[in-house]
Amino acid sequence: MVRVDVYPTVINIPETADLAGRTAVVIDVLRATTTITTALANGADTVVPVLTPEEAFQIVRKNPERRFVLGGERKAVLIPGFDLGNSPLEYTPSRVGSLPVLFTTTNGTRAIRRAAGADRVYIASFLNAPAVAEALLREGRDVAICCAGSHDQFTLEDAACAGAILDFMNGPNVLVKTNDMGLVVRELYRRFEGRLSDLLHLAEHGQLLVKLGMQKDLAFCAQLGTTTLIPQYREGQVVLPEPA
Amino acid sequence: MVRVDVYPTVINIPETADLAGRTAVVIDVLRATTTITTALANGADTVVPVLTPEEAFQIVRKNPERRFVLGGERKAVLIPGFDLGNSPLEYTPSRVGSLPVLFTTTNGTRAIRRAAGADRVYIASFLNAPAVAEALLREGRDVAICCAGSHDQFTLEDAACAGAILDFMNGPNVLVKTNDMGLVVRELYRRFEGRLSDLLHLAEHGQLLVKLGMQKDLAFCAQLGTTTLIPQYREGQVVLPEPA
Numbered sequence: 001m002v003r004v005d006v007y008p009t010v011i012n013i014p015e016t017a018d019l020a021g022r023t024a025v026v027i028d029v030l031r032a033t034t035t036i037t038t039a040l041a042n043g044a045d046t047v048v049p050v051l052t053p054e055e056a057f058q059i060v061r062k063n064p065e066r067r068f069v070l071g072g073e074r075k076a077v078l079i080p081g082f083d084l085g086n087s088p089l090e091y092t093p094s095r096v097g098s099l100p101v102l103f104t105t106t107n108g109t110r111a112i113r114r115a116a117g118a119d120r121v122y123i124a125s126f127l128n129a130p131a132v133a134e135a136l137l138r139e140g141r142d143v144a145i146c147c148a149g150s151h152d153q154f155t156l157e158d159a160a161c162a163g164a165i166l167d168f169m170n171g172p173n174v175l176v177k178t179n180d181m182g183l184v185v186r187e188l189y190r191r192f193e194g195r196l197s198d199l200l201h202l203a204e205h206g207q208l209l210v211k212l213g214m215q216k217d218l219a220f221c222a223q224l225g226t227t228t229l230i231p232q233y234r235e236g237q238v239v240l241p242e243p244a
Numbered sequence: 245m246v247r248v249d250v251y252p253t254v255i256n257i258p259e260t261a262d263l264a265g266r267t268a269v270v271i272d273v274l275r276a277t278t279t280i281t282t283a284l285a286n287g288a289d290t291v292v293p294v295l296t297p298e299e300a301f302q303i304v305r306k307n308p309e310r311r312f313v314l315g316g317e318r319k320a321v322l323i324p325g326f327d328l329g330n331s332p333l334e335y336t337p338s339r340v341g342s343l344p345v346l347f348t349t350t351n352g353t354r355a356i357r358r359a360a361g362a363d364r365v366y367i368a369s370f371l372n373a374p375a376v377a378e379a380l381l382r383e384g385r386d387v388a389i390c391c392a393g394s395h396d397q398f399t400l401e402d403a404a405c406a407g408a409i410l411d412f413m414n415g416p417n418v419l420v421k422t423n424d425m426g427l428v429v430r431e432l433y434r435r436f437e438g439r440l441s442d443l444l445h446l447a448e449h450g451q452l453l454v455k456l457g458m459q460k461d462l463a464f465c466a467q468l469g470t471t472t473l474i475p476q477y478r479e480g481q482v483v484l485p486e487p488a
Contacts, residue, residue, distance in 0.1 A: 011255050204424050
């Protein structure tokens with residue numbers, strides 16, 4: 001039996017002590033965790049989640065001999081002085097290859113930092129949801145699925161991705177026990193299976209991105225299972241672990 | 245157009261400033277708001293939500309000339325020195341008639357206190373959900389539906405009750421705009437329409453109550469639209485307003 005609890009927003013993520021012994025899965029579909037995964041898949045050396053733009057500038061100043069890519073957003077748009085915004089489409093091999101990315105977003109990076117007390121912290125999005133489910137089943141630890149949400153509110157897209165992971169964990173020889181939130185998000189995912197782009201367009205944050213002209217991001221973030229890579233947060237950085 | 249936002253747990257309820265101008269609807273189906281409504285329907289003079297048992301004992305000590313009923317729970321069971329637990333079935337006319345009830349529960353009373361910054365604060369449960377929806381539509385103010393949840397986690401029963409209110413607000417001449425949480429809870433309610441007792445038995449807190457031998461409470465709390473009374477929290481007390 002695997003216990004999988006789903007938490008809807010950053011402030012609902014349990015304290016560190018309650019995460020010990022569990023694997024945390026952090027989800028911010030629009031767009032932080034989709035973008036982090038894309039950056040690493042496209043060759044970024046590492047992604048360092050920082051809470052503020054100032055924290056990124058400090059790291060740059062303290063390491064004058066190193067090259068960094070500064071990426072992220074505030075209110076969904078590029079931060080002054082930064083190289084890239086929060087669109088996964090910007091994180092191409094030519095822009096991020098072999099470089100460390102200092103990354104700050106409103107909700108996703110907070111969620112990663114808050115989940116850091118878990119034994120392992122996986123970064124998930126629709127892109128790698130099937131692979132994440134498979135890894136969780138293989139490992140058999142209890143799981144805390146930590147949706148970033150938006151400004152401490154529930155979001156449709158993070159919930160549906162949590163539901164996708166739960167749904168992919170289903171199988172004839174598996175007993176997955178979940179909490180009330182898990183029951184609801186699994187049902188939500190099933191209702192939108194095969195129509196994830198519709199779901200992202202229905203979501204409040206999806207609608208904001210469309211208004212800002214970023215509808216291409218929605219199409220990208222709605223892709224299911226395009227990679228088997230599972231970024232992992234370890235000692236302050238998100239990296240791709242060596243294959244076991 | 246009426247804007248109705250749904251908040252899944254106490255800590256997701258916005259700050260007072262964000263509630264100004266709105267009507268808050270506080271929901272704790274199992275069992276605080278069901279019990280408060282029942283107590284008032286059965287003739288209690290007022291229900292005073294207090295955060296701790298100590299707060300209740302203090303009020304009693306400071307008012308030696310008055311009679312009070314002390315009610316509530318910690319971990320779903322009776323508090324030592326209290327008269328009643330948190331079962332609506334205990335709040336009969338002979339026990340609460342004409343008396344003020346000092347009431348403390350783990351989640352519901354916290355939610356009421358936190359929602360107090362709204363222009364009006366309604367107390368809702370399945371018992372009065374249709375009446376609450378009608379009142380909200382008539383008044384036309386923006387609405388904050390504040391689910392208590394359980395220990396800052398989402399609960400199926402509060403979410404479904406929020407969904408019921410949203411669903412009852414639907415109509416041919418009404419445009420209700422809701423947030424992502426609202427979309428999900430409305431769908432949840434529709435899926436369990438006519439089967440609310442099943443939903444309460446599926447809910448984690450419902451299962452705990454069954455384990456504790458309180459299955460009759462689930463049947464009671466699952467009743468839909470048995471009253472048109474809408475208790476209101478005003479200046480530290482929950483009362484039944486005079487009919488307009």
